Amino acid sequence: MEWIDAATAAERLGVKPATLYAYVSRGVLRRRHGEDGRRSFFDAAEVEQLARRGQPRNPPPELVIESAITALGTDRPYYRGIDALDLAKSSPFEAVAAWLWGVDEEDAPPPWQGDQEGIRAAAEAQGSLPEGLLPLDRLQVITTVLGATDSLRYQLDPASVAATGRRLIAGLVDALPAQPTVDAPATRLDRAAQETPAVESAAASAGILPGVSWRAGGVSSGELIAARLWGRLTPRAPDPALVSALQTALVLLADHELAASTLAARVAASAKADPYAVVLTALGVLGGPLHGGASYGAERLLAEVAEPSHASRVITERVRRGERIPGFGHSIYKNGDSRATVLFEILIHAAPGHFKLDVAQAVRKELRRRRLPDPNIDFALATLTSLSGMVPGAGEAIFAVARTAGWLAHAMEEYAKGTLLRPRASYIGPPPR
Known part of the structure; x- marks a missing residue:
């Protein structure tokens, strides 16, 4: 042949x-x-x-749609030609976002800081929201307020959109309510992590990106988006190994070609909607249970399995009710999602013997026994949030913060094209009269 x-x-x-x-x-x-x-x-x-x-x-x-941003391989994405799994193991989220945007940040990365006035306004706007609201709902409010207070939002050249992206992503994180920190007994992992700040090491190792010579420089681990996001999603004191896993998840989720939310973002950008409106459009799509909301479904599945021995019963009941098992199988990666494999490997190393990890492994084993599909990134993400004691819906928030980088990269392509995306319908209704 x-x-x-x-x-x-x-x-x-x-x-x-x-x-x-x-x-x-x-x-x-x-x-x-x-x-x-x-x-x-x-x-x-x-x-x-x-x-x-x-x-x-x-x-x-x-x-x-022709795009130079992400190619989908048999089991993984490639960001502008580079294996996303390699990037997740070696580069911080900030550097990968710059790579997706096609900007060169040279030796010193610009600060990822939101507008303080906008962040204060976004925090105040959440004051009357119901308690227990999922983070993704808060992010939609935050995006709206941040956009309304940013006088530079209509600058659509690549450098300006990249600067807006840094302000927006930082604002999304910093405007979320901080979780009150609770003390937890130190574990062997915690003590080892004090000697090896995993996130800072990941930042310092960046630089495999051609044309993006980003280095940690004077950026401390506490200033990285992953470290800041941790304190907004869990009351637990930062565990460097798990914060590093969060960093990995952000990179793995940064883009995925023309996913439903990304297509929505591109349509908005083709109409010259500003970057905040583009992200708000995408956020409205992301929460669907067949997209970013799948991680929330996987979180609820893990919560149902109180003990590893309960996995068989919980899965049996779901199958009997004809329900899909969230976090397993993928429409693109028919033979397995390697993003999930990489994240699970990191979690196993970060939290060996953790009870929640045993629960997740029991669910995976039960699915294999039934010859059902392998886990995808949504289930791995739900496992991360479970191990980290994060609030319900934290996986959706991680997904949204990460994918904002990809949405804006795709928006840049549409801004450059200058033409409206206008698909046509194949009409199947009654003949016009």
């Missing part, structure tokens, strides 16, 4: 590369990934057969 690359296949068919991948998504063509996981190859005979037959007739309308 002869395999040809995407450019050759597109040329033989006389179509754009975007159309070629549309054929793949509709099952018209098969493809395989190269050894590097980035390049796509096609069966030459199948391409030739399609070329002789002509393009598929009356194809269903499909929105295909």
Whole structure:
């Protein structure tokens, strides 16, 4: 069997590369990934057969958007050509956000600080909100207020959008209510972590990004977004190993090509909506149970399993009721989500023997016994929030803060294009009269 690359296949068919991948998504063509996981190859005979037959007739309308931000491999994303799993192990979230935005922050990164007046206004706006409100709901209020108080929000050139992104992400975190810290008995892990500040080490190791020579410089671990977010989501004193795991999760979740919320963000940006409006649009989509809200469903699943031995009963009851098991399976990664694998590896090392980790492992074992799909990033994220004693819905908040970087990267592409995204419907209603 002869395999040809995407450019050759597109040329033989006389179509754009975007159309070629549309054929793949509709099952018209098969493809395989190269050894590097980035390049796509096609069966030459199948391409030739399609070329002789002509393009598929009356194809269903499909929105295909060209983007240089994220490519999806067989089990992981690649951010501007670099394996996101490698970035998650070696670079802080701030550096990865800059890489997604395509900006060079040279030797000293700009400060990630929100506008203090806007943060105060956003904090005050939450004063009348109901107690127990999920963090994602608060983030929508915060985004609205931060946008209303930012006079620079209409500057849509790349440098300005990147600066807005730093202010916005920092504001999203700092305007969330701080959790009252409670003392917890020191563990072996805590004592070891005092000698090895994992987050600061991760920041100092950044620099594998071509064109982004970000270094920790004078930035302390406490100033990083991951460390600041920790205190907004859990009353537990910072555990450096778990804060480092949170840092990893932020990088793994920073972008995922045209997920539902990202598509919504791009549509808003194509209409020249400002970055705050773009993020607010995406936040409205993110909380759906088939998207970012899946982590909340996984949190509730873990809460149901009071003991590892209860995993079989809980899963059985859900299957009997015909309910889906949140946090397992993925529409893109049919053979497993390696983002989840990486995050679980870090959690196992960070909290060996932790009771909540045993519960999560029991659920995974039960799903394997039933030959159900492998866990995805949402279940790994829920495990992180459970281990860290975070508030309900913390996974959605982590997802939202992380994905804001990706949403704004996609917004930048739409701002540069200057054309409105306007898909057409395939009308199936009664004939017009």
